[in-house]
Amino acid sequence: MAAPSENTSSGLMVKAVREGIFAGVIALGMFILYVGIETYQDIDNRLVWRTRWGLLAIFVAVAAIGRFLMVGVIKPHLDRRKLAKAKSGILEISEEKSFFHRHFLKIALIALLLYPMASVWLFGTQGSLKYVDNFGIQILIYVMLAWGLNIVVGLAGLLDLGYVAFYAVGAYSYALLSAHLGLSFWVLLPLAGILAALWGVILGFPVLRLRGDYLAIVTLAFGEIIRLVLINWTDVTRGTFGISGIKKASVFGIWSFDVGSPNYFPKAFGLATSSAYYKIFLFYVILALCLLTAYVTIRLRRMPIGRAWEALREDEIACRSLGINTVTTKLTAFATGAMFGGFAGSFFATRQGFVSPESFVFLESAVILAIVVLGGMGSLTGIAIAAVVMVGGTELLREMAFLKLVFGPDFTPELYRMLLFGLAMVIVMLFKPRGFVGTREPTAFLKERKVVSGSFTKEGHG
Amino acid sequence: MTPETNTMTPTITGDTILKVEHLSMKFGGLMAINDFSFEARRGDITALIGPNGAGKTTVFNCITGFYKPTMGMITLRQGDGREHLLERLKDFEITKSAKVARTFQNIRLFSGLTVLENLLVAQHNVLMKASGYTILGLLGLPTYKKAVGASIEKAKYWLDKADLTDRADDPAGDLPYGAQRRLEIVRAMCTGPELLCLDEPAAGLNPRESAALNTLLHSIRSEGVSILLIEHDMSVVMEISDHVVVLEYGQKISDGTPDHVKNDPKVIAAYLGVEDDEVDEVIAVELEGGDR
Structure with missing residues (x-):
């Protein structure tokens, strides 16, 4: 036993070294132009280039050493562990779930409710701004958008690449109607949702006879059309300048967050003037909106319409053979998803106080779709986790000042956002091809609720 | 059940649930179904048989609205006497209001x-x-x-x-x-449904599963639901069906009771006309089915 294992281990090292060198060569080939050479304009406005061999060497070394460790150390270790598990016989099928696992949702909800207080307590009123706004609100907006898109993509299986259009409709509905009609946030929030849903139906009607790739292309085009209209219809939307000075939301009209007003919220409670209170209020608003989205999604899944959505994802022809009107079923999915996009959009407008077409580019649609796919299509928990990881992760990059010590003072980690985003997606898709939560909860059961493995569910063909 | 007032061939009694008249379906230059007419009676199991490529599934797709027939009329008469022209309804409406349900050849x-x-x-x-x-x-x-x-x-x-x-x-x-x-x-x-259309329900089943299927079909018929089925397995067709329609190259070549069809020279020619090993198998299967 000892001799062959020694033999294989030396063979393994040779293999690991070989693969490491190979990975290094590939990394060199990939990054030599992107990382190794940098172009910039000098004082005379000439385009000149300089080399960054040091940075390139780091990239290549990371790839080579990483591959070497993977092949030489980590993989054999994992294999040994797997073998040991298989040898020990009994598979642990019905392992008892941990306390944390069972009460995950309750714990997460309590943590979210306490989050703003905790950050005020830890970082002070002004210091909490960053954590409540940049992390909390930002992530929750994406959670809500992704949950809204989940109805269209995850449940009904309709690939929508233009979801950001409904987000834009919601945001501009709020911005324009509050500016021209002077209506308040609480009136315009449902109105923006209804308008977005209406646009969902208007888009859906001609488009839904298309399937799969064709549907994806047309929705993509629709997203761009909305953005171009917003840019070019300058009389109404003020084009690329955007609309600024959008009214802040109030606490149901009782307290306001405008510093000058008599019922200014912090003044009414004897607190110091700070914009942090507004952000904390907004945090709870978006949290409530997210919970509403989740509640409606969970309820709808148990209704005939929700089951029809999922059936549509599984097999459209079978749906038609069972007397389900696929056109109206698809339209309701589109409209419901668009409505939540509209809610999120009007919230976005009131939070920013400013909307411009720049916020509604295709990249946003792609990010939201990526969150849905990474999280596991149809799974609310998985999507929320994916939103925290992807959006929170990219926000976290801004905080990583220490990376400057490694890569030099002119290294800006934010610029590597998309690189890391892509890398994270590749890694997740390699290890969890169905997303973080690939299983499906059945909506009805006779004896026991068994989760449906991801290998049976389909992604839908449009 | 009210007696059917339509003109019918004398051998057919009881009321009609489905009446297909002069059905034609053209795909480009190909005439998949050519002037095909038949009737299915309420409460019966009607089998649609024929060699591969005869157009059986096309007939099914026309009846259930997945294809729009080039010509012809498909009338469904419900138990309460209401009539639906199936070729004018959308596929989901055929199930929803005309009460025709179907299964597929590939599940x-x-x-x-x-x-x-x-x-x-x-x-x-x-x-x-x-x-x-x-x-x-x-x-x-x-x-x-x-x-x-x-x-x-x-x-x-x-x-x-x-x-x-x-x-x-x-x-x-x-x-x-x-x-x-x-x-x-x-x-x-x-x-x-009032009419259940089954597209090769016994395809790929082992004998035990086939028997379980027969039991299920009988219990469906005892509920008063009429069945229209396409089948290749002669033992199933001869055992369970009341009425058999034979289709070849998109045209009806025989129509009647299983015994009548079995002895129809045209059917024998269509199925057995060519000399090869497969034919012997077909005969063997048929005899076996007949004995049971």
Whole structure:
């Protein structure tokens, strides 16, 4: 036993070294132009280039050493562990779930409710701004958008690449109607949702006879059309300048967050003037909106319409053979998803106080779709986790000042956002091809609720 | 059941549920079905047989609205006397209002949904109405809850008939092949049809599964549901069907009781006209089926 294992281990090292060198060569080939050479304009406005061999060497070394460790150390270790598990016989099928696992949702909800207080307590009123706004609100907006898109993509299986259009409709509905009609946030929030849903139906009607790739292309085009209209219809939307000075939301009209007003919220409670209170209020608003989205999604899944959505994802022809009107079923999915996009959009407008077409580019649609796919299509928990990881992760990059010590003072980690985003997606898709939560909860059961493995569910063909 | 007043051939008695008249279907230059007429009687099992490529599935797709026929008229007469012209209805309306349900040659289940959910999806239209098109259902009204209870009872009833009660909470894609066939049939039954169209229900089944299928089909017929089926397995056709229609190259070549069709020289020529080994197999299967 000892001799062959020694033999294989030396063979393994040779293999690991070989693969490491190979990975290094590939990394060199990939990054030599992107990382190794940098172009910039000098004082005379000439385009000149300089080399960054040091940075390139780091990239290549990371790839080579990483591959070497993977092949030489980590993989054999994992294999040994797997073998040991298989040898020990009994598979642990019905392992008892941990306390944390069972009460995950309750714990997460309590943590979210306490989050703003905790950050005020830890970082002070002004210091909490960053954590409540940049992390909390930002992530929750994406959670809500992704949950809204989940109805269209995850449940009904309709690939929508233009979801950001409904987000834009919601945001501009709020911005324009509050500016021209002077209506308040609480009136315009449902109105923006209804308008977005209406646009969902208007888009859906001609488009839904298309399937799969064709549907994806047309929705993509629709997203761009909305953005171009917003840019070019300058009389109404003020084009690329955007609309600024959008009214802040109030606490149901009782307290306001405008510093000058008599019922200014912090003044009414004897607190110091700070914009942090507004952000904390907004945090709870978006949290409530997210919970509403989740509640409606969970309820709808148990209704005939929700089951029809999922059936549509599984097999459209079978749906038609069972007397389900696929056109109206698809339209309701589109409209419901668009409505939540509209809610999120009007919230976005009131939070920013400013909307411009720049916020509604295709990249946003792609990010939201990526969150849905990474999280596991149809799974609310998985999507929320994916939103925290992807959006929170990219926000976290801004905080990583220490990376400057490694890569030099002119290294800006934010610029590597998309690189890391892509890398994270590749890694997740390699290890969890169905997303973080690939299983499906059945909506009805006779004896026991068994989760449906991801290998049976389909992604839908449009 | 009121007696049918239509003119019919004297051998056919009882009222008609489905009447296909001068049906033609053209795909480009290909005449898949050419002036095809037949009738199916209420409460009968009518079999549509014929060699491969004869146009059987095309007839099915015309009846269930998946194809729009080039010419011809398809009339469905419901138990209460209402008539529907199927060629004018959309595919989902044929199931919803004309009460015709179908299965597919290659099984089309919702594989990621559980067996029970498959049967609940089939009751979509009833539940939709009960839930007030979702809005009242979201409020949790008792009428909707009652409808849900009734739909689960109906699903249980058919699960029991198909011998699938133990697998009710498993994903449909996890079932063995024969069980998937039975599930597809009871799923169609959950739509509450008057005419059930089965496209090769016995294809790929082993003898035991085939027997289970026959039992299921008999119990469906005893519910008063008429069945129209396409089948290749002669033992199944001869054992269960009351009426056989034979199709070759898109045209009807024979129509009558199984015994009549079996001895029809045209049918024998269509099936056995060519000398080869397969023919012997067909005869063997047929004799076996006849003996049982």
